Amino acid sequence: MYDDGKYILLKFPKLDYETEYKKKGNGEYDLPTSDEREYMRSDAKLVYAEKNGKPQKINK
Numbered sequence: 001m002y003d004d005g006k007y008i009l010l011k012f013p014k015l016d017y018e019t020e021y022k023k024k025g026n027g028e029y030d031l032p033t034s035d036e037r038e039y040m041r042s043d044a045k046l047v048y049a050e051k052n053g054k055p056q057k058i059n060k
Contacts, residue, residue, distance in 0.1 A: 007032075007040045 008029060011018040020040050021029035032040060 007043070009040070 006023050008021045008023070009018065010020075020032055020037055022032045022036055022040070024030050
């Protein structure tokens with residue numbers, strides 16, 4: 001699970017399934033659009049890279 005307060009990414013490895021949610025202004029979560037989903041994945045990769053001291057290159 002990845003949760004940065006704006007987005008949440010849930011992975012279920014045994015089911016080979018993952019899903020994303022975006023946080024709305026009222027604190028609830030909603031399914032993102034396809035553009036938001038791509039942004040979320042790129043944003044998560046950047047945060048992971050920054051925290052682990054790795055290069056911040058995003059591979060699409």
